[in-house]
Amino acid sequence: MSTNQGEFVWYELMTTDIAAAERFYKSVVGWTAKDAGMPDMTYTLFSAGERMIAGLMAMPKDAEGMPPGWIGYIYADDVDATAKEVAARGGKVHRxxxxIPGVGRFAVVGDPTGAVFCLFSSTSEEGQDADRAAPGQVGWHELMAGDLNTAWTFYSSLFGWEKDQALDMGEMGIYQIFKVNGQPSGGMMTKPKDLPAPPYWGYYFNVDAIDAAVERVNAGGGRVVMGPMEVPGGSWIINAVDPQGAHFSLVAPKR
Incomplete structure (x- = not known):
């Protein structure tokens, strides 16, 4: 079994204006960007230092009115077998x-509550160890599930994720932090009833300081929809929307 099994290993933004999105995230998160050199499409690679973090591409023509958004790729040693297991456990295989020639194999799937993610396995054995708290890395993964218990049973059985702390959020319910390969990786909870969105995965990009990042979001034409807010452990977060309408989040060690 790969040491990457069950880890989020890649992130991808599909959007309506790739040039504008590139400018925005380079400014807000501090990523560098370069063209991937793919022969049949434009695909931009975002990097933090020497480490590639995410990809950027135009919305596919067959997206059927789907809004711009981020999607995460979870490593699976055997994508085909895992996709079958997703379906057997009540999820859905969307693709x-x-x-991906020269890169690996993937599938687009959804959990039983409707949140979409990708499965991925690589043709390369190289790992990409990194300081998850470093600027530009993805520091947290958050699932707003249709039902926490259903989602937890699905992901823990599929990928071997383990429970960490369970935070009592009062009327909002339990926020279950989870560990992947022994390290805290994110949290999940039942989506609040007043949140006007289907179940979804959200991704928190690391920045140095949250107030300065808010200024960059606003200057770039984005919009903060929640925060800044301090979370347990002392970090500061915001939830935001980029100029094309894709939701993303930022986390910083200081205000």
Whole structure:
């Protein structure tokens, strides 16, 4: 079994204006960007230092009015077998396993409550160890599930995730932190009833300081929809929308 099994290993933004999105995230998060050199499409690679973090591409023509958004890729040693297991455990396979030439194999799937993510396995054995708290890295993964218990049973059985702290959020319910390969990776909870969105995964990009990042979001044409807010452990977060309408989050060690 790969040491990456069950880890979030890649992130991808599909949007309506790739040039504008590149400018925005380079400014807000501090990523560098370069073209991937793919022969049949424009695909931009975002990096933090020497480490590639995410990809950027135009919305596919067959997206059927789907809004711009981020999606995460979870490593699976056997994408085909895992996709079958997703379906067997009540999830849905939105795109059957397929090859990315020279890169790996992937599938687009959804959990039983409707949150969408991708499965991925690489043709390379190289790992990408990094300081998850460093600027530009993805510091947290957050699931707003249709039902926490259903989602937890699904992901823990599929990927071997383990429970960490369970935070009592009062009327909002339990926020369950989870560990992947022994390290805290994110949290999940039942989506608040007044949140006007289907179940979804959200991704928190690390920045140095949250107030300065808010200024960059606003200057770039984005919009903060929640925060700044201090969370247990002393970090500061915001939830925001980029100029094309894709939701994202930022986390920083200081205000």
């Amino acid at each position: 059957q396993p397929d090859d």
